[in-house]
Amino acid sequence: MSKDEKMSRALAIAENIQLILDNSGFSEEEIADKLQIDHTLLKKWALAEETPTKEELEHIVSTFGLYKTYFKNNSEKNNSEVLWIKKKYMFAKQLRKALKSKKITIERFSKELGVLPSSVNKWLTGTYMPSEEYYDKIYNILGISVYDLLKDESVSLNSNEQKTYNQIIEILKPLKSVKQEEILIALRCFVDTFKEA
Structure with a gap:
């Protein structure tokens, strides 16, 4: 995967995490608690400063009852899931x-x-x-x-x-x-x- 592809993927994941933060009805701290991570890590994911691992993405999907394709879909579809x-x-x-x-x-x-x-x-x-x-x-x-x-x-x-x-x-x-x-x-x-x- 090229550097541009990695950056594009990180931005797409960040956008989808931001959708959860904005629309789920949970506070940032509640989401971090549910995911059993530090809220600063969650913030870094949302800003594309860091990218969650495959296991961490699967944990997000299972914790919030999302479809496995959540991080592969476009924002419009993801918004309905949120x-x-x-x-x-x-x-x-x-x-x-x-x-x-x-x-x-x-x-x-x-x-x-x-x-x-x-x-x-x-x-x-x-x-x-x-x-x-x-x-x-x-x-x-x-x-x-x-x-x-x-x-x-x-x-x-x-x-x-x-x-x-x-x-x-x-x-x-x-x-x-x-x-x-x-x-x-x-x-x-x-x-x-x-x-x-």
């Missing part, structure tokens, strides 16, 4: 809050769902999201839809948007299906897109 990290983080944060407010332990929650406590722990740390088969069960246990657990509280709706959102929720509530969750998540992403524009 937004998915943000959604997993938001779900984890809201699930922790819901369990605490309902005074439900991880053990009880996992038993009622029929999953291992280690699976719930992965959801609570933002490592993974539950599969769609658990959406209705989560709703039945917590009385909260998965969509509501994915809501970013930092994004607020104006009164007209909130009214429309509430009307949509009321229309879709009787369905209690995966389709409902998918529609609501899509609508929220649509609203978030306009808020960011």
Whole structure:
């Protein structure tokens, strides 16, 4: 690999690491802790001053639940993966809050769902999201839809948007299906897109 190719690769990796830093919902220190590295090393990677090894790249990919091709894709594709990290983080944060407010332990929650406590722990740390088969069960246990657990509280709706959102929720509530969750998540992403524009 030529010097130019190495520099180009280092810059591409740095750009993708910067996407994680900018959009994941985690602070630089939280990301460094998750990766079990010093935050100064993370900063050097983001500035292309150093390049992570193949093993370190694989660790980043597995830690954040990214596709193995993450560091080979273009930024546009990678940005959608980072937004998915943000959604997993938001779900984890809201699930922790819901369990605490309902005074439900991880053990009880996992038993009622029929999953291992280690699976719930992965959801609570933002490592993974539950599969769609658990959406209705989560709703039945917590009385909260998965969509509501994915809501970013930092994004607020104006009164007209909130009214429309509430009307949509009321229309879709009787369905209690995966389709409902998918529609609501899509609508929220649509609203978030306009808020960011």
